[in-house]
Amino acid sequence: MLVTMTTEADRPSDFIRDIVAEDLRTGKYKQIRTRFPPEPNGYLHIGHAKSICLNFGIAREFGGTCNIRMDDTNPTKEEAEYVRSIMTDVRWLVDGWADNHLGGAPFYASDYFPKFYEYAVDLVRTGKAYVCDMTPEETDAYRRLGKASGFRDRSIEENLDLFVRMKAGEFPDGARTLRAKIDVNAANIWLRDPVLYRIRHASHHRTGDKWCIYPMYDWAHTLSDYIEGITHSICTLEFEVHRPLYDWILDALELPEPRPHQYEFARLNLTYSVISKRKLIQLVNEKLVNGWDDPRMLTISGLRRRGVTASALRALAYNIGITKYPSMTDMALLEHTVRDELNRTATRRLVVLRPIKVVLTNYPEGKTEELDAINNPEDPSAGTRKIPFGRELYIERDDFMETPPPKFFRLRPGGEVRLKYAYIIKCDKVVKDEAGDVIELRCTVDLESKSGGPTAGRKVKGTMHWVSAAHGIDAEVRLYDRLFTVPEPDPSGDFKSFINPNSLEVLTAKCEPALADACPKERYQFERLGYFALDLDSTREKQVWNRTVTLRDTWAKEAKK
Ligand code: ATP
Ligand code: MG
Numbered sequence: 001m002l003v004t005m006t007t008e009a010d011r012p013s014d015f016i017r018d019i020v021a022e023d024l025r026t027g028k029y030k031q032i033r034t035r036f037p038p039e040p041n042g043y044l045h046i047g048h049a050k051s052i053c054l055n056f057g058i059a060r061e062f063g064g065t066c067n068i069r070m071d072d073t074n075p076t077k078e079e080a081e082y083v084r085s086i087m088t089d090v091r092w093l094v095d096g097w098a099d100n101h102l103g104g105a106p107f108y109a110s111d112y113f114p115k116f117y118e119y120a121v122d123l124v125r126t127g128k129a130y131v132c133d134m135t136p137e138e139t140d141a142y143r144r145l146g147k148a149s150g151f152r153d154r155s156i157e158e159n160l161d162l163f164v165r166m167k168a169g170e171f172p173d174g175a176r177t178l179r180a181k182i183d184v185n186a187a188n189i190w191l192r193d194p195v196l197y198r199i200r201h202a203s204h205h206r207t208g209d210k211w212c213i214y215p216m217y218d219w220a221h222t223l224s225d226y227i228e229g230i231t232h233s234i235c236t237l238e239f240e241v242h243r244p245l246y247d248w249i250l251d252a253l254e255l256p257e258p259r260p261h262q263y264e265f266a267r268l269n270l271t272y273s274v275i276s277k278r279k280l281i282q283l284v285n286e287k288l289v290n291g292w293d294d295p296r297m298l299t300i301s302g303l304r305r306r307g308v309t310a311s312a313l314r315a316l317a318y319n320i321g322i323t324k325y326p327s328m329t330d331m332a333l334l335e336h337t338v339r340d341e342l343n344r345t346a347t348r349r350l351v352v353l354r355p356i357k358v359v360l361t362n363y364p365e366g367k368t369e370e371l372d373a374i375n376n377p378e379d380p381s382a383g384t385r386k387i388p389f390g391r392e393l394y395i396e397r398d399d400f401m402e403t404p405p406p407k408f409f410r411l412r413p414g415g416e417v418r419l420k421y422a423y424i425i426k427c428d429k430v431v432k433d434e435a436g437d438v439i440e441l442r443c444t445v446d447l448e449s450k451s452g453g454p455t456a457g458r459k460v461k462g463t464m465h466w467v468s469a470a471h472g473i474d475a476e477v478r479l480y481d482r483l484f485t486v487p488e489p490d491p492s493g494d495f496k497s498f499i500n501p502n503s504l505e506v507l508t509a510k511c512e513p514a515l516a517d518a519c520p521k522e523r524y525q526f527e528r529l530g531y532f533a534l535d536l537d538s539t540r541e542k543q544v545w546n547r548t549v550t551l552r553d554t555w556a557k558e559a560k561k
Pocket of ligand 2: 039
């Protein structure tokens with residue numbers, strides 16, 4: 001097998017990677033195997049992206065593999081649609097980066113139901129588990145009080161008989177459970193004889209009606225890790241309290257080494273967002289957003305649709321790092337990471353979002369010039385293109401003010417600006433409609449001010465983008481803003497009352513003709529306006545653009561005000 005290991009210098013360093021490196025050094029494991037174990041009850045979000053980058057990153061850096069395992073032990077909730085979306089999202093995120101470390105995808109915990117059952121029978125046989133007839137409520141209450149169940153001392157024979165009959169479907173839902181016999185008084189509540197199996201007469205999306213007893217999380221998770229030969233089972237901090245049970249299960253079954261070990265890290269939290277599946281599902285079901293892949297959602301599919309690249313998400317995951325301390329990551333860091341990449345890679349284009357017409361009164365009617373424009377100043381290999389220029393143009397409505405404030409360097413009556421890649425123009429006359437709204441600007445153009453011309457070097461304060469009216473193409477543009485108006489919409493619980501009513505604005509823009517050939521994989525900077533990507537709603541007749549991110553952090557300015 002080809003083992004690719006990155007050097008220490010080009011991999012991030014954190015306490016988990018330190019442990020992995022040490023375990024390889026001491027020979028505790030010959031090869032590393034991690035896993036990403038989503039429960040298929042929703043779409044993946046940016047928090048999952050952090051976990052995917054960590055697990056696949058470790059596999060990639062240490063020459064191991066990473067399994068995707070559907071944690072589909074709960075019969076009522078899972079749906080095939082979620083499995084499909086999870087696979088799409090994971091593959092997209094690791095494509096070309098760690099996809100060759102994908103350990104045969106995907107695995108399903110439900111495939112191990114027969115093994116889980118055999119292990120449970122072993123546990124009963126060795127007197128380490130018993131069938132309990134208490135209701136779920138009684139069980140909870142007894143565990144809280146540290147009280148032993150009256151069924152705790154059943155004989156092994158009786159337990160075996162009852163467990164087999166539980167599986168055979170003899171008892172109704174909730175009538176009995178299988179519980180581990182550990183310590184009813186343990187300081188750690190998870191060790192107070194936890195339930196391993198419960199009865200649920202429900203169809204499962206993969207096993208159908210074959211089973212009517214279903215394993216609980218800890219039993220299924222620990223054994224899935226063991227069965228798959230996982231070495232480092234990495235999860236978020238809330239599972240730290242489950243770790244003693246994880247280890248107890250491995251010990252109680254006397255499973256031979258190599259065994260998996262669980263490690264916990266702090267989950268990703270982001271300001272101005274909610275990212276728990278439970279909350280995301282409410283936004284979707286209550287139609288507060290347009291589905292799981294709404295570009296305002298911090299789901300992987302939403303971010304992808306918005307134009308965020310997989311490499312930018314991986315860069316974010318690496319930048320925030322892995323720690324043991326719960327913390328809140330600033331949304332601005334996500335935006336900055338995206339901007340930072342797109343600044344290097346995006347193709348520049350001229351687009352006017354809110355057009356107002358400009359007529360160049362001294363420019364010949366019917367004349368068109370092809371002017372040179374730079375595709376990407378950060379990347380000379382991107383070359384140049386021609387953009388058409390004519391007597392009638394569109395400029396941005398906001399770039400003109402009739403009575404501007406002092407430091408306004410864009411167009412005003414009598415004022416001059418440079419049109420990017422073109423000429424200097426001067427505003428002579430403002431044309432208004434009956435309501436008094438400005439509908440057109442009459443300007444004169446300094447015909448000698450073009451690049452290479454006699455007055456090319458003439459200094460004017462503002463440079464503006466524009467599109468030729470005769471050549472511009474119409475496109476729908478969707479401008480997004482943060483979905484929530486406050487940094488922490490969560491604590492009060494009524495996160496929905498903090499939804500930003502202006503999180504989506506839809507416009508019809510004028511685009512330079514080169515955009516007609518735009519490709520969904522490519523990213524574009526509409527000069528002065530932000531970074532954009534084609535939306536999947538685009539058709540041959542009409543393009544739809546998503547603004548992935550603005551050019552600058554507009555929220556930082558707001559915060560200062
Ligand atoms: P949620 O709380 O959003 O419902 P979950 O933990 O129930 O998420 P799972 O599908 O069970 O979702 O999670 C799969 C993996 O992703 C787990 O290992 C979990 O620890 C990890 N994970 C979930 N949310 C985050 C997060 N915000 N940051 C980092 N890892 C996460
Ligand atoms: Mg979960």
